[in-house]
Amino acid sequence: METLNQIFTWLSNHESGFSALAALLVIIGVTLSPFGSGLRRALGRRAQNLQIDKDMAPDADQLSGQHHTNGPRVLSDKPxxxxxxxxxxxxxxxxxxxxxxxxxxxxxxxxxxxxxxxxxxxxxxxxxxxxxxxxxxxxxxxxxxxxxxxxxxxxxxxxxxxxxxxxxxxxxxxxxxxxxxxxxxxxxxxxxxxxxxxxxxSRIEAADLKRTHNKPTNNLKAYDYLLRGKYHHHLRTRSDNTMAYNLLSQAVEADPSSAQAYAWRACVIGQALFRGYRDDEAATEEILQDLGKALTLDDEDFECHRVFSGVYTIQQNYDRALFHAQRAFELNPNDPRVISQYGELLVLVGDAEAGIDMQKQALQVDPYSPDDRLTHLGFAQFAGRHYQDALDTFKKISSLDVKHHAYLAACHAQLGDSAGAEREATELSKLDAEFSVDEFVTQLQYKNDADSQHHIDALRLAGL
The missing domain is CATH 3.40.50.10610 (ABC-type transport auxiliary lipoprotein component)
Structure with a gap:
């Protein structure tokens, strides 16, 4: 808890160039999506009260007209x-x-x-x-x-x-x-x-082609250390985590101007904390120092915008959340995390149809991790009142948990299938005897009261 609080305190004073934080949040399993109930419970009111520097983000009137109800659509004719x-x-x-x-x-x-x-x-x-x-x-x-x-x-x-x-x-x-x-x-x-x-x-504009050039360092030795550090980090064992940390430290030493070296080292420390490889107070301080250094070296990164979108969603500052989600998607329209998070946000602000399209695109880009993608798609379909589609989607998930049974029960109830609703409600109760409809829906953070009420009514109709 204290580690998360320190990270978010630092975050509250900065709003650009910290792709390391994005990597950290992904690796330690802290999702900033509407399904991140664990994070919301951990942060509690603190997340709602974060005060991010208003001068570093656009005002609401600057954002007007940027979000269209049609939203981004899947383009099937792309190579x-x-x-x-x-x-x-x-x-x-x-x-x-x-x-x-x-x-x-x-x-x-x-x-x-x-x-x-x-x-x-x-x-x-x-x-x-x-x-x-x-x-x-x-x-x-x-x-x-x-x-x-x-x-x-x-x-x-x-x-x-x-x-x-x-x-x-x-x-x-x-x-x-x-x-x-x-x-x-x-x-x-x-x-x-x-x-x-x-x-x-395909037709590639010159400006787009320039964006494909990404040189993480001018130092070949530092690049070699960086690649080796990332490789061991992906293996996730204690020994590989230690190896990754040492290699990335060598990358920093070889090229102190490499933002990615600092970013990935912060990520490795975060993995160590989450997996119990480290529990010392110095670890948190190291993370914050590396994040601050990465910030000064690289002030534009799609990961940065993706994370800020999540932070503003927690704050329920939907205009700024949309701005950063759109920016992240502009910078990298093929990253499944960017696509999925953008889609979830569109659902929360009342554009479920666009959210459905985005979740389908995320599933196309990353079909190897279907359960997560299907969960987000089913959520969007339920919010869009496509109950049968949502049922079909959730039934494809290999391992169902409390939220899945809640959605399944609500969909059955909305379709008039009381037996199906009762069956799913029973399964849910076996997993969580103290399930609260109000708490479940509140954690999703819908922007519009009508969407929240629709969800509450569906769950209660299912007998929850």
Missing amino acids: SVAVLPFENLSGDTEQAYFSEGIAEDIIVALSKLHSLFVIARNTSFAYKELEGQGGNLGKALGARYIVQGSVRKVGERARINAQLVDTESDEQLWAERFDRDLDDVFLVQDEITAKVISILP
């Missing part, structure tokens, strides 16, 4: 592309971090383009065992085009092979080998990204 983790051909398994890191950077670059539909890293990396199966892989990922390759790192040189494949025809559209000094690895990433973009049937 869909997935980037698989590059194969490590170095003969040393410890070099896997380098090949996977290159692929991850290419995903981030392509994801910033509105004219492309890019499969999330979480999904594309999970399907790497299907590599080489062409159409089967494309169908599994939902991607027409696949970028894949390999990396052989020897000393201060790297041989990078990359290719672009059309999964419908199994045709290799492009392939190239890059034999370069390691100092040129950023240029190779840019060349691969640019080549993929030039071949795909």
